[in-house]
Amino acid sequence: MSIVKEFTKGLWKEIPPFRLVLGLCPTLAVTKTASDGMGMGAAVIFVLVLSNVIISLVRKIIPKKVRIACFIVIAASLVVSVELLMQAYAYPLYQSLGIFVPLIVVNCIILGRAEAFAAKNPVLLSAADGLGMGLGFTLSLTFLGALREIFGYGKLFGAEVFGPAFKPFTFMIEAPGAFVCLGLILAAMNYLAIWQSKRAGLPEPDVAVSCGGCRACAIGESKQIIQEG
Amino acid sequence: MILQSLLVMLGLGLACSAVLAVASKLLAVEEDPRVEAVLEALPGANCGGCGFAGCESYAAAAVNDPNVPADRCCAGGADTAAKVAALTGKAAGSAEPMVAFRRCAKTEGNVKKLYDYQGVPSCAAAKQLGSPDACAYSCIGLGDCMRACPFDAMYMAHGMVHVNRDKCTACGNCVRTCPNGIMEIVPQAARVMVLCSSQDKGKAVTDVCDAGCISCMKCVKECPAKCVKLEGGVIRIDHAACIAYGPECQEVCAEKCPRSILRRLGATAQAAPQEKQEEAA
Amino acid sequence: MDYFLMLISAIFVNNILLAQYLGNCPFLGCSKEKGVAFGMGAAVIFVAVMATAFTWIMQKWVLEPYGLGYLQTLVFILVIAALVQFVEMFLKKMVPPLYKALGIFLPLITTNCAVLGIAILVQRKEFGLGMSLYYSFVASLGFTLALMLMAGIRERLIIARLPKSLQGTSIGLVMAGLMSLTFFAFKGMIG
Numbered sequence: 081m082s083i084v085k086e087f088t089k090g091l092w093k094e095i096p097p098f099r100l101v102l103g104l105c106p107t108l109a110v111t112k113t114a115s116d117g118m119g120m121g122a123a124v125i126f127v128l129v130l131s132n133v134i135i136s137l138v139r140k141i142i143p144k145k146v147r148i149a150c151f152i153v154i155a156a157s158l159v160v161s162v163e164l165l166m167q168a169y170a171y172p173l174y175q176s177l178g179i180f181v182p183l184i185v186v187n188c189i190i191l192g193r194a195e196a197f198a199a200k201n202p203v204l205l206s207a208a209d210g211l212g213m214g215l216g217f218t219l220s221l222t223f224l225g226a227l228r229e230i231f232g233y234g235k236l237f238g239a240e241v242f243g244p245a246f247k248p249f250t251f252m253i254e255a256p257g258a259f260v261c262l263g264l265i266l267a268a269m270n271y272l273a274i275w276q277s278k279r280a281g282l283p284e285p286d287v288a289v290s291c292g293g294c295r296a297c298a299i300g301e302s303k304q305i306i307q308e309g
Numbered sequence: 310m311i312l313q314s315l316l317v318m319l320g321l322g323l324a325c326s327a328v329l330a331v332a333s334k335l336l337a338v339e340e341d342p343r344v345e346a347v348l349e350a351l352p353g354a355n356c357g358g359c360g361f362a363g364c365e366s367y368a369a370a371a372v373n374d375p376n377v378p379a380d381r382c383c384a385g386g387a388d389t390a391a392k393v394a395a396l397t398g399k400a401a402g403s404a405e406p407m408v409a410f411r412r413c414a415k416t417e418g419n420v421k422k423l424y425d426y427q428g429v430p431s432c433a434a435a436k437q438l439g440s441p442d443a444c445a446y447s448c449i450g451l452g453d454c455m456r457a458c459p460f461d462a463m464y465m466a467h468g469m470v471h472v473n474r475d476k477c478t479a480c481g482n483c484v485r486t487c488p489n490g491i492m493e494i495v496p497q498a499a500r501v502m503v504l505c506s507s508q509d510k511g512k513a514v515t516d517v518c519d520a521g522c523i524s525c526m527k528c529v530k531e532c533p534a535k536c537v538k539l540e541g542g543v544i545r546i547d548h549a550a551c552i553a554y555g556p557e558c559q560e561v562c563a564e565k566c567p568r569s570i571l572r573r574l575g576a577t578a579q580a581a582p583q584e585k586q587e588e589a590a
Numbered sequence: 591m592d593y594f595l596m597l598i599s600a601i602f603v604n605n606i607l608l609a610q611y612l613g614n615c616p617f618l619g620c621s622k623e624k625g626v627a628f629g630m631g632a633a634v635i636f637v638a639v640m641a642t643a644f645t646w647i648m649q650k651w652v653l654e655p656y657g658l659g660y661l662q663t664l665v666f667i668l669v670i671a672a673l674v675q676f677v678e679m680f681l682k683k684m685v686p687p688l689y690k691a692l693g694i695f696l697p698l699i700t701t702n703c704a705v706l707g708i709a710i711l712v713q714r715k716e717f718g719l720g721m722s723l724y725y726s727f728v729a730s731l732g733f734t735l736a737l738m739l740m741a742g743i744r745e746r747l748i749i750a751r752l753p754k755s756l757q758g759t760s761i762g763l764v765m766a767g768l769m770s771l772t773f774f775a776f777k778g779m780i781g
Contacts, residue, residue: 101759104618105703109611149671152701154324156664164660179710182663183703188615191701255609256771263763270755284754314658321652321665325672332676336683431749 083208090212096268098220102188107221108258114237117225119173120180121218123166125211127158127184128193132210135198143266151194176224188214227261228252343372343396351382359480372493373398396488405499407479409472413448414504414520414570415480416467420447421517437490443517446506454483454492495579499548501563505570508542522570528562593724600725601732602776606704607737608769613704617737618762627741631734632693635727638705641670642726645709646719664710674700704733739769
């Protein structure tokens with residue numbers, strides 16, 4: 081049953097990047113259209129699940145001091161494979177994602193889940209965690225992409241949504257729109273979390289702060305330590 | 310193809326690790342191993358609660374400076390204090406427990422207002438325009454110190470800030486933050502305290518405040534242990550000497566103060582009949 | 591003239607952060623105080639230029655001659671990680687004041703899309719070594735500028751009365767969006 085729990089937590093409770101603030105760069109960059117968002121999400125699922133599985137398999141052999149370097153190498157190899165697969169089977173997607181395909185390797189989600197979960201848990205759980213997080217990421221990206229595409233182009237997955245009288249809200253497609261949209265969605269998620277905890281009578285949760293604490297750097301490490309008390 | 314990529318990656322990996330291994334030997338920095346050990350014992354949160362810039366500063370100070378107590382780390386608690394004490398050869402909890410104290414007895418109505426401040430809700434901002442109270446040394450009451458406290462030990466009530474003695478760790482953030490400098494770190498066992506930071510004398514004080522110290526020097530004369538002094542325009546008490554002298558004097562300074570500025574604190578406060586309010590700290 | 595145009599373009603028109611979305615994590619994490627922001631920006635400039643140099647050399651002397659272009663990502667990230675590790679050790683020993691100022695940011699920069707992004711960008715733009723170094727320098731300058739501006743804004747935001755759900759990252763992102771919008775005005779400067 082705990083496999084199901086690990087899987088579902090990535091779908092809502094700790095959905096990246098809306099609740100667990102990791103991986104903002106691709107979120108902002110590739111969500112011009114919903115299909116781009118979905119494509120990036122698919123690539124991330126591939127890399128995340130496989131990297132979680134591999135790291136979980138070798139977690140007992142890797143010495144502590146070089147673990148970050150090892151995680152990076154494993155993730156990078158998987159990203160190279162994904163790049164090549166995309167170039168072969170989904171070239172238009174590869175072109176529209178541009179520089180962000182190789183940048184999946186430094187996506188904080190990959191390193192963050194590796195460090196926080198896969199390095200300490202058995203293979204099946206890590207795979208479930210990776211799949212859950214990856215699916216959550218894909219859902220978020222598709223949602224944001226859909227939002228930006230609907231208002232920015234008037235289309236959804238390439239199909240016209242509004243009639244010909246629609247004047248596209250170009251702000252949404254450009255960089256400012258991405259930042260503002262994501263900021264407002266995060267605010268909405270915070271509001272939802274606060275409302276839910278008020279209803280349940282629990283203390284107010286912390287608002288989403290930048291950096292989900294993946295511990296790859298000093299900021300993340302100190303966050304983890306403060307949380308663990 | 311596969312062989313080529315494998316060879317290149319292997320070669321790169323070996324080259325990088327060789328360079329790093331050599332560098333870690335050649336570029337090794339001599340450090341007192343105790344500093345490293347203390348740093349390991351600290352939680353590494355870099356919260357600043359100890360009063361130092363970060364865990365590394367505190368570790369260095371704890372090892373090298375004999376005056377720095379071993380129990381300043383509050384994020385780590387008693388366990389960390391014990392570990393640090395063991396590593397530095399100091400006794401944990403050897404320092405006198407201290408708390409922050411607000412040297413101002415302002416309540417609603419006893420200090421005249423110079424103007425009604427409607428601006429950025431920050432004491433530092435209000436001070437830029439000149440304090441909104443007629444007394445330039447009062448507690449402005451906009452809560453900069455409260456927000457600076459990393460331990461949530463301060464709260465606002467009746468227009469001024471109060472310190473929760475149980476949570477206060479005497480880290481000193483509030484002292485540094487207050488633009489009027491009215492916060493002071495005193496021992497928890499302090500018996501008397503001056504509730505005024507005004508550097509004015511006599512009529513200048515009574516004109517603007519009902520609860521201000523007029524520097525009449527009665528307390529200075531009365532104290533048998535000579536631990537009450539006028540320094541920098543304000544009355545200061547040498548708490549170590551006061552506590553060492555003992556309760557024999559029955560806080561005669563507080564008895565004789567004509568305006569009840571000098572007040573008894575803590576356990577002795579219950580005995581004194583003139584205490585109407587809970588003392589402000 | 592080319593160099594000046596590139597300076598304007600990299601800092602204002604195509605700001606690496608506000609227009610190309612690279613480097614958001616340190617942007618939101620280190621922009622709460624001006625001092626920290628400047629330290630982070632300086633560290634990024636320092637690492638980005640060196641990383642570009644080394645990765646460019648790796649690409650031109652090792653990857654391309656042997657037809658191993660597909661290993662670019664893997665090789666680049668390894669080189670950057672090793673480089674940052676080495677620089678940290680070097681600074682700690684040789685230039686302790688600089689280590690005290692920049693040291694804590696260095697591990698953050700290793701896994702940061704700004705540096706890897708710049709290294710890959712100069713390859714895609716097919717710059718020579720000199721131009722690559724110059725581009726990485728000015729692009730990081732643009733990053734530092736954005737970071738300093740954000741720090742200035744966020745220092746004011748601390749005492750603003752915001753609704754609880756907007757505090758923290760949300761308002762930071764909205765502010766970044768508005769900053770990005772103002773930088774749009776520079777698009778008309780060139781051409």
